[in-house]
Amino acid sequence: MAEHYMPHARRSKLVVRELADETLVYDVEGHRAHCLNPTAALVWGLCDGENTVSRIAEKMGERLSARVPDELVRLALDQLADRGLLAPGDPRPAMANPVSRRAMIRRLGLAAAVALPLVTSIISPTPAMAQSPCNETSCPPGTTCQAGVCEPDGV
């Protein structure tokens, strides 16, 4: 079952910007932004619903001129799935032996030619969060933070 799994990336309701070797993805539904490092971006780009995990690893190996183990692809898929970047209903099978990032580093060694996949994420701020003019601890004595503003006490 797992060997026939063909991951499918989510493409809807996302704003995607390609950088030199990273990919930025903004989820307009969840208001989260993600930065995919080159390896994660490559895996995500190959998730077209027609490539198996092994085929993705092969294609990556061709592009990077290095051997890419299937586990590395699975590690990327775990992160992409956690961030909601695989298509809804993507039939990702549970991994029999899930591989942690730490275990992968040990297995590949420090001299690995391919960087481990990494997806960094933030929650996009509301305007008030971006402004954050005050909080409950930041106002001077005699005032209290009310709706982002230090208001005199007793009002």
Place this chain on the structure above:
Amino acid sequence: MAKLDRLVWAAGITFTAYGVKVGVRVSDRAALDAVAGRLPPGWRRSVSPSVTRLYSLISGGGGRGFRRFHLLYAGATLLARTLDAEAVFGRLESDLQLYVAERSPRRVFVHAGVVGWRGRAVVIPGSSLSGKTTLVAELVRAGAEYYSDEYAVFDAAGRVHPYARPLAVREGVGLEQTRRAVEEFGGRAGEGPLPVGLVVVTRYERGAVWRPRRLTAGECVLELLSNTVPARRSPGRALRALTKAAAGATVLAGPRGGAAAVAEAILRSLVS
């Protein structure tokens, strides 16, 4: 809103700031001067009465044996009800600033301090109380041009424009904010837009030593985006501007100690 419209208004002003049309009406003509001093940098008086947000300021004050609240509304929403006149003007200023920053159709506002140095901008994203203004003031003392201690204002090409209001310095026992002109720090305000040369992601930590690590362009965009006012309203436009801004920039991140030593190191890293 209809109740507010029925009141007698002594004066008002309509203006445009960064492409956003706003109006303020006041119940006491004398309040208008104080309002004008709180408008966003670069505002221009507008002749059109058509605005997208109308503020209504009802002045309170004291009489014999009674005190009335100052009231501030944005549309029909009560923003402030206070006996402190300065507080109500402060609330007007911060709400106006945020409204313009969120709605500007051509600029992307990121909460950040900015200085210019040898034709490039140093951008220091961060929320209030992260020590932005202190660091900006030190950079200005070290010879940098002042651009902003509040917002990095990006255009579509990723260049930063000045938002040079007086610096909001926290002083005194209660760390109250006071506004001080850039000239008090021996500096001057920059004028034209600048490409971004350096992004510094930092906050003050007692005893910390400045040993920054480099971030990638993508990580830089995430840091900027997490301080971007219209991030949710215009994510596509924000990402376009921020990726262009980050493309040619060095990005340094780490906690810092005292601002003076760090300011020198920051300017040196932009030269090298």
